[in-house]
Amino acid sequence: MLAATPAQTQTAAAWPSKPVRWIVPFPPGGPADVVTRIVSTKLAERTGRPAVVENRGGAGGNVGHEVAAKAAPDGHTVVFVVPAIITNPFFLKASIDAFKELAPVIHLDSAWMVLLSNPAFPAGTVAEVIAQARARPGTVSCAASGALPQVGCEMLRSYARSEMIMVQYKGNAPALNAVIGGEVNLLFDLLNTAQGQIKAGRVRAIASTSAKRAAGPMGELPAISETIPDFELVTWHGVMVPAATPRDIVQKLNREIQWVLEQPDIRQRFADGGLDITGGTPEAFEAILRRDYAKYGKILVEAGIKPE
Numbered sequence: 001m002l003a004a005t006p007a008q009t010q011t012a013a014a015w016p017s018k019p020v021r022w023i024v025p026f027p028p029g030g031p032a033d034v035v036t037r038i039v040s041t042k043l044a045e046r047t048g049r050p051a052v053v054e055n056r057g058g059a060g061g062n063v064g065h066e067v068a069a070k071a072a073p074d075g076h077t078v079v080f081v082v083p084a085i086i087t088n089p090f091f092l093k094a095s096i097d098a099f100k101e102l103a104p105v106i107h108l109d110s111a112w113m114v115l116l117s118n119p120a121f122p123a124g125t126v127a128e129v130i131a132q133a134r135a136r137p138g139t140v141s142c143a144a145s146g147a148l149p150q151v152g153c154e155m156l157r158s159y160a161r162s163e164m165i166m167v168q169y170k171g172n173a174p175a176l177n178a179v180i181g182g183e184v185n186l187l188f189d190l191l192n193t194a195q196g197q198i199k200a201g202r203v204r205a206i207a208s209t210s211a212k213r214a215a216g217p218m219g220e221l222p223a224i225s226e227t228i229p230d231f232e233l234v235t236w237h238g239v240m241v242p243a244a245t246p247r248d249i250v251q252k253l254n255r256e257i258q259w260v261l262e263q264p265d266i267r268q269r270f271a272d273g274g275l276d277i278t279g280g281t282p283e284a285f286e287a288i289l290r291r292d293y294a295k296y297g298k299i300l301v302e303a304g305i306k307p308e
Contacts, residue, residue, distance in 0.1 A: 012248035015075045016049040023079040025064025027057040030173035031190040035237050036080045038269055042260045057170055060088050062095050069101040073244035081238050084147035086293040090300040093307040102240040104285040106254050109275040110236045112210035113188045116203045121185045126207050126227040133160040141165040143175035143187040148235045151296050152188035154303040159228045179203055192273025209233035238285055
């Protein structure tokens, strides 16, 4: 690794010298938007520079990814990322190459997901979902809102060995509204955005995607793995910057965001949303990106997904 030049060091020492722009590559109200606002607000308090959150949804997150990749590499534009950053190339020919066009800053958290349904959907367990899909092919619909939600749908379809309808949405926020409205039967979502609707009875929590039964704010949920062996789907959130951002600025961003993650109020808000704070180095986050690119890519290729 090359040592920082004096000019870079001065740049890092001065960071941030203006508001920090946070690109959220999904519509407002979804998990990415919620977590970004928690972290960016605390970082703004820490640095004394405002945070500007910019929702740039579209193309499964790729619109926002492109905006971030083309931004000035000075540490004043960061992008909030989810596994879509490494699964998009399997869906979209125009996807950016995250390993060449962006640089990892920090792995914020990891979390299991929850399989949701409309309360009127007759299947209330994973076994019943599979049974209905097999008995009536093409009658069970799953919200394929990109990245891991679609990976989850494909894993269900593969296990059922039956046709399921994949309904595309631009993000999990509109997909959740579609489940509430009865437009689609199933959705994989994060607990921190779905729990209010679960408590209100607008959606039903069927099971968790954790390796074993998960205890959380909603109580204990069965794990999908109890019905489908080895089924595990753990999502994560992270922060990246344009690839040419000087290394010392990346490291300073990493340290400052790590400080945010260590604050008791932030830890409590993450825990309330079912998110396990991770943190760590840029190198550790890059290892996760490469691991999941291989893992989820294999699932999508086997499902016959081709970039469009």
